[in-house]
Amino acid sequence: MEIYPAIDIKDGRCVRLRQGEMDQVTVYNENPADQAAEWEAQGSGWIHVVDLDGAVQGEQVNGKAVEAIVKRVKARVQIGGGIRDMQRIDAYLGMGVERVILGTAALENPQLVREACAKYPGRIAVGIDARGGLVAIRGWAETSATRAVDLAKVLGDAGVSAIIYTDISRDGMLSGPNIPATAEMAGASPIPVIASGGISTLDDLRALAKHPGIVGSIVGKALYNGNIALADALAIGENG
Numbered sequence: 001m002e003i004y005p006a007i008d009i010k011d012g013r014c015v016r017l018r019q020g021e022m023d024q025v026t027v028y029n030e031n032p033a034d035q036a037a038e039w040e041a042q043g044s045g046w047i048h049v050v051d052l053d054g055a056v057q058g059e060q061v062n063g064k065a066v067e068a069i070v071k072r073v074k075a076r077v078q079i080g081g082g083i084r085d086m087q088r089i090d091a092y093l094g095m096g097v098e099r100v101i102l103g104t105a106a107l108e109n110p111q112l113v114r115e116a117c118a119k120y121p122g123r124i125a126v127g128i129d130a131r132g133g134l135v136a137i138r139g140w141a142e143t144s145a146t147r148a149v150d151l152a153k154v155l156g157d158a159g160v161s162a163i164i165y166t167d168i169s170r171d172g173m174l175s176g177p178n179i180p181a182t183a184e185m186a187g188a189s190p191i192p193v194i195a196s197g198g199i200s201t202l203d204d205l206r207a208l209a210k211h212p213g214i215v216g217s218i219v220g221k222a223l224y225n226g227n228i229a230l231a232d233a234l235a236i237g238e239n240g
Contacts, residue, residue, distance in 0.1 A: 004044075
């Protein structure tokens with residue numbers, strides 16, 4: 001199971017939110033590239049990055065910060081937040097990002113997902129963020145009427161490399177991941193699932209690693225607060 005330390009960018013800074021609320025912000029590093037270098041120095045081969053402002057506004061806002069991360073580290077970078085057209089996908093992959101995550105676009109424009117997967121095999125992921133089991137979009141500002149598992153089923157044959165599944169109620173709360181919902185997501189579609197939201201202990205990671213179809217875990221606040229040491233998380237990811 002791959003471990004992805006998270007870097008969420010708001011106003012050019014590395015932050016964490018509570019349940020995705022943009023006014024519930026804790027700043028952990030003024031320089032996201034410095035934070036990425038720290039995670040890489042601790043052994044991470046991947047960095048999970050989200051342009052929070054971009055997710056809400058529907059366009060690239062913190063592109064310079066993302067580019068600085070890519071230039072700074074050799075670790076592979078995946079990026080999400082406000083990526084809703086092929087031009088933005090081209091731009092991010094062209095700057096050296098390894099994988100692009102489509103969220104709102106996956107619900108509103110599934111044809112874009114299919115076209116992007118055909119153009120960039122293995123480099124397109126979909127972020128499915130759920131509030132009460134329903135897909136949330138536009139930086140979690142809106143909740144759709146579509147069930148998260150139903151969206152996963154629709155995209156099952158699109159060529160998506162991974163689904164990043166987030167239970168919004170758990171995000172930034174250190175309350176533990178919603179393992180039943182994440183396992184349901186993994187069973188709903190042949191696409192591998194990366195778990196996100198609420199991971200607070202090494203036991204959380206061990207529990208996720210036992211489920212077939214869950215191939216990764218994104219860890220954010222627990223790393224920044226010291227609840228989890230990245231080296232220990234990586235060891236569980238490698239050995240289960």
